[in-house]
Amino acid sequence: MSKKIISMNVNGKKVEEAVESRTLLVHFLREKMNLTGAHIGCETSHCGACTVDIDGESVKSCTCFAVQCEGSEVITVEGLAQGGVLHAVQEGFYKEHGLQCGFCTPGMLTRAYRFLHDNPNPTEEEIRVGMSGNLCRCTGYQNIVKAVQYAANKLREDAKNPVAA
Amino acid sequence: MNAPDRKAALQGMGDSRLRKEDARFIQGKGNYVDDIKLPGMLHMDIVRSPLAHARIKKINKEKALAIPGVIAVLTADDLKPLKLHWMPTLAGDVAAVLADEKVHFQMQEVAVVIAEDRYIAADGVEAVEVEYEELPVVIDPIKALEKDAPVLREDLAGKTEGAHGKRYHHNHIFTWDAGDKEATDAAFKNAPVTVSEKLLYPRVHPCPLETCGTVASFDPIRGELTTYITSQAPHIVRTVVSMLSGIPESKVRIVSPDIGGGFGNKVGIYPGYVCAIVSSIVLGRPVKWIEDRIENLSSTAFARDYHMTGELAATAEGKILGLRAHVIADHGAFDACADPTKFPAGLFHICSGSYDILAAHCTVEGVYTNKAPGGVAYRCSFRVTEAVYLIERMVDVLAQKLNMDKAEIRKKNFIRKEQFPYTSAFGFEYDSGDYDTALDKVLNAVDYKGLRAEQATKRADPNCPTLMGIGLVTFTEVVGAGPSKICDILGVGMFDSCEIRVHPTGSAIARMGTITQGQGHQTTYAQIIATELGIPSEVIQVEEGDTSTAPYGLGTYGSRSTPVAGAAIAMAARKIHAKAKKLAAHLLEVGENDLEWEIDRFKVKGNAEKFKTMTEIAWAAYNKPPAGMEPGLEAVHYYDPPNFTFPFGAYLCVVDIDKGTGETKIRRFYALDDCGTRINPMIIEGQIHGGLTEGFAVAMGQLLSFDAQGNIQGNSLMDYFLPTSVETPHWETDFTVTPSPHHPIGAKGVAESPHVGSIPTFTSAMVDAFAHLGVTHLEMPHTAFKIWKELKAHGLTH
Numbered sequence: 001m002s003k004k005i006i007s008m009n010v011n012g013k014k015v016e017e018a019v020e021s022r023t024l025l026v027h028f029l030r031e032k033m034n035l036t037g038a039h040i041g042c043e044t045s046h047c048g049a050c051t052v053d054i055d056g057e058s059v060k061s062c063t064c065f066a067v068q069c070e071g072s073e074v075i076t077v078e079g080l081a082q083g084g085v086l087h088a089v090q091e092g093f094y095k096e097h098g099l100q101c102g103f104c105t106p107g108m109l110t111r112a113y114r115f116l117h118d119n120p121n122p123t124e125e126e127i128r129v130g131m132s133g134n135l136c137r138c139t140g141y142q143n144i145v146k147a148v149q150y151a152a153n154k155l156r157e158d159a160k161n162p163v164a165a
Numbered sequence: 166m167n168a169p170d171r172k173a174a175l176q177g178m179g180d181s182r183l184r185k186e187d188a189r190f191i192q193g194k195g196n197y198v199d200d201i202k203l204p205g206m207l208h209m210d211i212v213r214s215p216l217a218h219a220r221i222k223k224i225n226k227e228k229a230l231a232i233p234g235v236i237a238v239l240t241a242d243d244l245k246p247l248k249l250h251w252m253p254t255l256a257g258d259v260a261a262v263l264a265d266e267k268v269h270f271q272m273q274e275v276a277v278v279i280a281e282d283r284y285i286a287a288d289g290v291e292a293v294e295v296e297y298e299e300l301p302v303v304i305d306p307i308k309a310l311e312k313d314a315p316v317l318r319e320d321l322a323g324k325t326e327g328a329h330g331k332r333y334h335h336n337h338i339f340t341w342d343a344g345d346k347e348a349t350d351a352a353f354k355n356a357p358v359t360v361s362e363k364l365l366y367p368r369v370h371p372c373p374l375e376t377c378g379t380v381a382s383f384d385p386i387r388g389e390l391t392t393y394i395t396s397q398a399p400h401i402v403r404t405v406v407s408m409l410s411g412i413p414e415s416k417v418r419i420v421s422p423d424i425g426g427g428f429g430n431k432v433g434i435y436p437g438y439v440c441a442i443v444s445s446i447v448l449g450r451p452v453k454w455i456e457d458r459i460e461n462l463s464s465t466a467f468a469r470d471y472h473m474t475g476e477l478a479a480t481a482e483g484k485i486l487g488l489r490a491h492v493i494a495d496h497g498a499f500d501a502c503a504d505p506t507k508f509p510a511g512l513f514h515i516c517s518g519s520y521d522i523l524a525a526h527c528t529v530e531g532v533y534t535n536k537a538p539g540g541v542a543y544r545c546s547f548r549v550t551e552a553v554y555l556i557e558r559m560v561d562v563l564a565q566k567l568n569m570d571k572a573e574i575r576k577k578n579f580i581r582k583e584q585f586p587y588t589s590a591f592g593f594e595y596d597s598g599d600y601d602t603a604l605d606k607v608l609n610a611v612d613y614k615g616l617r618a619e620q621a622t623k624r625a626d627p628n629c630p631t632l633m634g635i636g637l638v639t640f641t642e643v644v645g646a647g648p649s650k651i652c653d654i655l656g657v658g659m660f661d662s663c664e665i666r667v668h669p670t671g672s673a674i675a676r677m678g679t680i681t682q683g684q685g686h687q688t689t690y691a692q693i694i695a696t697e698l699g700i701p702s703e704v705i706q707v708e709e710g711d712t713s714t715a716p717y718g719l720g721t722y723g724s725r726s727t728p729v730a731g732a733a734i735a736m737a738a739r740k741i742h743a744k745a746k747k748l749a750a751h752l753l754e755v756g757e758n759d760l761e762w763e764i765d766r767f768k769v770k771g772n773a774e775k776f777k778t779m780t781e782i783a784w785a786a787y788n789k790p791p792a793g794m795e796p797g798l799e800a801v802h803y804y805d806p807p808n809f810t811f812p813f814g815a816y817l818c819v820v821d822i823d824k825g826t827g828e829t830k831i832r833r834f835y836a837l838d839d840c841g842t843r844i845n846p847m848i849i850e851g852q853i854h855g856g857l858t859e860g861f862a863v864a865m866g867q868l869l870s871f872d873a874q875g876n877i878q879g880n881s882l883m884d885y886f887l888p889t890s891v892e893t894p895h896w897e898t899d900f901t902v903t904p905s906p907h908h909p910i911g912a913k914g915v916a917e918s919p920h921v922g923s924i925p926t927f928t929s930a931m932v933d934a935f936a937h938l939g940v941t942h943l944e945m946p947h948t949a950f951k952i953w954k955e956l957k958a959h960g961l962t963h
Contacts, residue, residue, distance in 0.1 A: 022284065036200040037193020039425065041374045042458040046882035049374055077193035090191040094183060097851050101683030102190030103374045103425030109191060132889040135882075137374045137426045138683045140854030141890040 008069045010035070011079030019066045025059075026050045028066035029076060037077035037106040041135070048134030051107035052076045058114045058133070077106035080113060088154040089113050089147070098147030100138030108134050112148050116155055122148070171764050176703065177696030178910065181847035185687045185707075195423045198378045201393050203451040206380065207236060209441050210286035211460065212276040212293045214268035217304075217535040217875020218317070219297035221266055221275065229278055229292040234285035236448065238293060239440065240276045241265040249443055251320075252409060255433065255654055256509065257328025258338070259320070260499035260538055262436045268297070269317060269498030270537050271875050272463035274436040279444050279452060302875040306472060306495035306532040309336040317498065317533045328500075329509040329531075338500050338531035343514035343591050349526035352487030356478030360562050365944050366551050368470040368495070368536070368869040370462050371543040371859075372887060373682075375425020377465055378455035379438045381445040390446070391418045394438060397427045398720025400678055401654055403712045405434055406442060421710035427682035428859070429542030432503040432722050433466050462880040466503075466539030467869060470495035471551045475559040478524075483567050483574045488590070490516050490527035490555055494540075500531060501538035503722075504547050505652040505659060511547025512643050512809075514591035518556035519600050519641040519813060520578040525590035535875045544859055544920040546646055546723020553640045557925035561932065562941050570617075571637045571929070572608055576601060579639070586906070593643060595811045596905045596913075599839070603815040603901050604639050607837050610899065611817050624937050630825070632961070636818040636930025640922040644914040645728025645810040654719060658805060661725070662716035663733035665694060665741060666799040669787040671780030672704035675737075678718010679730040680710040683855075684916060685848045686726065690734055692844050693910060697738035698745070699765030699779040716801060724812070724914030727844065728905075733804035735909035740800035744786070748798075749777045751791040810905045810913035814838040816926040822934050824961050827953025829865065829931070831894035836923065841904045841913035849915050850898050856919025857896050862888050863920075864927035866946045886946070935959070 003018040010033060017032055029035045029052070040062050041047035050062040053075040080087040089112040092098065099105045108131065115122070115130040122130060127148045128141070136144060166174065176182040189195050226238040241263040244250040251259045264275045278289035301315040308314060316322070316335045325332050329339035353359055380393040390412055396402050399419040407414040424431065441454040456465070471492050478487035494510060496502060504511045510529035517525050541547055564574040579600040580587045587595040607613075616635055623629045649658025662678040675694055679686060691705035709715055718730060742762075749767035750757045753775055760767040768776035777785075786798035819833040836857060843849055866886030870878045879885050904911025924945070931947045932940055938959050943951075956962040 020284070027283075030200075031202070034202075035193065036195075036197075039197065039375065040199065040455075041376070041425075042882045044458065044881050044883055047374060047458075047887075077191075081192060086191070093191050094187045097184065097847050099184075099187060099190055100685070100851060100855060101374070101424065101426040102186070102195050103197065105190045105195075106193045128890040132891045135374065135887050135889060137372065137428070137859070137887065138855045139851060140856075140858035140896060141893050142854045142896055143851060144890065 004067055006067055006070050008072045008074055010074045011076060021065065021067050023066045024062060025064045025066045025069055026061040029061060035076050035078050039103055039106060041103065046135065048107045048111060049104050051110045051134060053110050053114050058111050075110065077109050080109060087113065088151040089116065091154065092147035092150035096143050096146040096150050098139060098144045104134060104136045108136065108144060112151060116148065116152050120152060120156060122152060168764060175695040175699065175701050175765065176692060178692050178844050180692060180845065182688055182692060182702060182845055184685050185691065186685060197375055197423045197425055198380060198393050198395050199455045201380045201422065203380060203382055206451040206453055207279050207281065207448065208283040208286045209277050209279050209444055209452050209454040210283065210290045211274050211437060212278065212290050212295065213272045214264065214275050215271065216268060216297050216299060217271040218300040218302045219268050220300060221264060221268065222296040222298055224276060225294040228294065229289040232285060232288055232292060234281040235278060235289040236281065237279045237444065238276055238289065239263070239444065244443065247443065249409060249439065252439060254499055254501040256500040256502045256504060258500035260501050262439050267319065270535050271877055272460065272537065277440045277444065279448065302535045302873065303336065304534055304536065304871045304873065304875055306493050306534050309532050309534050310334050317535065336533045338496055338533060339509045340528065340530045341509045342526065342528040344526035345524060345590065346526045348524040349487050349489055352524035353478040353489065356486050357481045358479045358566065359476060360559065360566050361474065361476045362559060362562050362942050364473045364475055364555060364558055364942065366469040366471040366473065366554055367945060368467050369543060369863050369867045370467050370869055370885065371428035371430040372462060372885065373426030373428050373430050376456040376458060376461040377431060377435060377437065379441045380451055380453045381442040382451035383445040383449065385449045389416045390442065391420065392442060393420045393422055395424055395431045396421045397431045397680060397682060397722050399680060399710055399712050400717045401657065401720060402434060404655065404657065409439070410442065410446065418713045421680045424680065424682040428544045429468065429722055430466050432542065433501055433539065435465060459881050462885055463877050464537050466542035467537060468541065468543030469551060473551065473555050475555045477559050477563045479563055483563065483569050483577050485520055485522050485578050486524065488517055488522050488525040492529040494529050494531045495534050495536065496531050496540050497534060497536040497538040499538040502540040504541055505646055505654060507651060508547065511541055513548040513552045515549055515593060515641065515643045516552035516556050517589050517591060518553065519580060519639050521580045521584065522590055536871065544856060544917045546644055546725065546917065549642055550921045550924065553921050554925045557638045557640060558928065558942065561929055565936055565941055572604065572613060575604060575639050594808055595641065596808060596907055597903045598641065598811060598813050599901065599903050600639055600813060603813065603837050603839055606899060606901065607815040607817050607835055611833065611835050616819060630823065632822040632824060632934040634820045634822065634930040634934030636926040636933055638816045638922055638926040638929055641811055641813045642918050642921055643809045643811055644724035644917060645806055646723055646725055647809055648807060649805045657719065659719045660803050660805040661718040661729040661733050662801065662803045663730060663737040664716045664801040665737045667700065667741060667783045669784055671700060671783040673700050674706045674708065675734065676715040677709045677730050678716050679721040679726045682721065684721065684726060684852065689844045689848055693731060693734045694738050697735055698741060724917045727912045728810045728908060728914045729804060729806055731912055732806060732909045733802045736804055737800045737802035740802065741798055744798060745779060745782045747794065748782045748785050748790065752777050752785055807907050810841065810908060812838065812840045812913040812915060812918050814918055814922045816922045818926045818930040820930040820934060822952060824956055827949040827956055829947060829952060834894050835897045835899065836919060837899040837901065838915060838918050839901045839903050840915035840918065841902065841908065842911035843902065844912060852916045853898050853919045854896050856916060857923045858888060858893050860920045860923030861894060861927065862886055864924045864945050864947060866948055868946050
């Protein structure tokens with residue numbers, strides 16, 4: 001099958017690769033870029049384990065072709081920590097026991113990252129609605145809600161105190 | 166450091182230590198099977214049957230093989246010369262690896278395509294042509310037993326003896342019973358009150374977020390097979406693979422890497438694994454197979470499908486005199502349940518529950534139908550969920566008949582604290598329990614009387630927009646399988662194991678025969694060792710899942726890790742502790758009797774200044790052991806539990822049902838669990854949240870249903886209900902601690918309790934909302950549409 005050269009920015013790095021038109025973004029990231037954080041759980045856009053951030057929106061990479069991301073800025077879970085420091089959402093999931101088997105976690109984290117960007121001071125209900133595109137089979141979500149709350153607080157504190165951040 | 170600080174620094178048992186495994190998962194560095202990429206790796210995909218029962222007339226591979234990049238197409242005929250077209254199941258039956266002349270359920274494996282990448286493999290699957298001749302389909306297990314029902318398993322023609330005794334019908338697998346039939350019949354004959362109810366526990370699926378998969382890699386030069394696999398029991402997989410392939414067990418390495426949830430779905434050995442292994446052996450290249458979600462829901466281990474009848478005999482005052490249970494168990498096309506060999510219905514005979522019932526008898530009949538095989542999966546060992554559902558439902562039904570309160574009737578029948586160890590009418594010896602305390606704590610916490618008063622007011626008000634229901638369950642579980650004198654899988658006793666090595670500088674590594682799938686073993690196992698040996702959890706590495714390095718164990722399912730492997734850890738640690746004491750006595754030049762243990766050190770009695778820490782002792786073990794002592798500080802222990810453990814709990818749920826729409830709001834769910842000694846309260850609470858959420862899903866929405874042609878309906882996440890954060894209720898948790906007297910650290914296991922206990926609690930609440938209208942039972946799942954129909958039947962809505 002013929003291939004097409006695509007270029008995009010993944011976690012701050014410009015990448016250029018030849019892909020088949022039918023290659024899904026999740027396979028491109030996992031198999032070409034060796035970024036195996038995004039997982040495949042359902043292939044029908046329901047579970048959200050494959051969630052990544054594309055141009056400022058949460059996108060399920062199992063139902064998006066790599067060629068659709070030509071020129072895009074893509075952030076995966078591997079791109080959340082900066083300079084060896086965990087992002088607040090990563091810290092929150094660790095501190096509040098927001099994960100068990102870890103399979104949904106990368107999708108949860110990239111979704112929480114975007115959600116808190118869009119809504120820095122959410123209520124519990126807003127968190128539950130905002131995170132509802134991502135399924136978890138282990139935690140029952142209660143600690144995921146707490147993890148997002150933890151991250152929201154931390155991000156607000158950091159914003160108030162940019163030097164310490 | 167003073168003693169309390171030293172103790173805290175260990176992060177031992179009882180500490181809500183944060184999880185060691187999280188660092189990799191939160192940074193996208195987990196290592197799941199699909200993350201594994203080997204040089205030259207091929208991809209396998211499966212051709213599946215669109216029909217539930219059909220004869221295969223012809224398979225045409227030519228078009229598939231013509232696709233560039235397709236390497237091979239294998240069918241049953243290709244596996245026949247290797248005698249691998251059928252494989253033994255864990256339940257004493259055989260299952261088709263690839264359909265041999267006939268398909269027995271929709272989505273059954275018919276052929277595999279091996280190709281250069283997963284897209285080409287999928288193209289190949291599309292191009293394989295299979296001609297079928299349709300056969301009549303049997304979906305209902307009761308109809309399967311009718312005289313003129315179609316013969317499903319032609320391969321068993323004429324076999325009147327199965328793995329578990331006589332077969333009386335061509336679709337009958339086994340009849341198993343427990344308890345005392347005569348005594349039970351007598352109790353019923355003379356009883357002032359009897360009740361009976363039919364209860365269907367529908368077919369559901371555990372649906373872990375990661376599907377099943379494998380990467381099989383056979384090295385033709387060395388003759389060695391390495392297989393990465395989503396397995397909850399890698400050692401048993403190694404034994405089975407060795408038996409099937411003829412490769413010595415020493416040349417088979419099975420690795421369960423990170424696993425994205427199991428819940429029992431990843432105990433069995435599936436055709437996909439076998440085909441990938443065979444393909445790798447035949448082609449001499451690594452072969453990856455990763456199932457998709459539809460395949461996972463359609464063909465891998467389902468749960469339940471128990472068609473039950475429960476009966477209770479009682480006095481007019483509500484004292485239960487007898488229990489009778491009968492089950493038609495739909496096992497699908499092949500009997501592939503992963504039960505201990507001697508228990509074809511698992512531990513269903515725990516169905517006398519938390520109650521002192523003198524006479525009890527149960528019968529389970531296993532039946533073949535045109536559905537996928539499997540049968541014990543979903544966060545429950547061995548049919549305990551079904552058993553608890555039966556007894557808890559029946560106690561409610563009896564209470565209703567006698568117009569008694571649900572809490573009152575339970576208290577009247579509880580096994581009393583002083584009766585433990587208690588031998589049930591089915592022969593289980595319950596280790597410990599304190600059911601009254603647990604129930605009282607819950608009733609007080611939720612103001613049970615207040616809730617009943619509120620319900621009475623609402624029932625009296627015809628304009629009240631909602632029906633209020635209160636569910637109550639006081640369950641007893643049986644976990645920790647199990648004593649090898651009664652529990653084995655394929656003849657291998659259900660012990661578990663631990664190997665601990667303390668390094669010269671005082672850090673340690675521990676390896677176990679279990680495998681974590683989210684339970685946090687790397688965190689909690691280290692805590693047991695920390696407390697036993699005084700080594701900080703932080704410097705204890707825990708490894709599992711690689712059969713080349715870990716000692717043999719039976720794996721992780723049915724809440725067996727803490728009761729069995731947890732005990733093995735404590736016992737291995739105690740062997741090290743005993744040697745360390747000898748070393749300390751040598752170093753301090755005193756007798757062993759002059760020493761006492763304190764947190765992380767042996768000190769000379771009456772002289773707090775003279776001591777040796779475990780770190781110092783470890784160095785000495787490698788550096789200057791006393792004459793006659795082997796150097797080193799390590800131990801292995803294989804723990805064969807003397808008994809099961811019996812966790813219990815008291816759960817209460819309040820629901821408000823909208824009379825207009827039938828929609829249910831879970832107002833409150835209060836879960837009190839007693840799992841004995843608690844190793845990590847944070848992890849326990851997390852497990853309980855997860856189990857309750859799975860229970861909520863089963864009770865309120867999950868169902869694998871089939872039409873009359875055997876088409877599976879709802880086998881993707883479009884239809885199969887997995888609750889999101891929006892539907893999932895808020896959970897309130899509580900606990901009591903009644904240690905197990907026979908377990909080295911008193912722990913009982915916790916993960917499956919919330920699943921087992923919550924499901925009947927939801928049904929109890931839903932029925933309770935309608936109880937004043939004479940309703941005694943409602944079948945799951947309690948969807949809004951079904952409840953709306955119930956409301957309509959009672960004239961409560963239009």
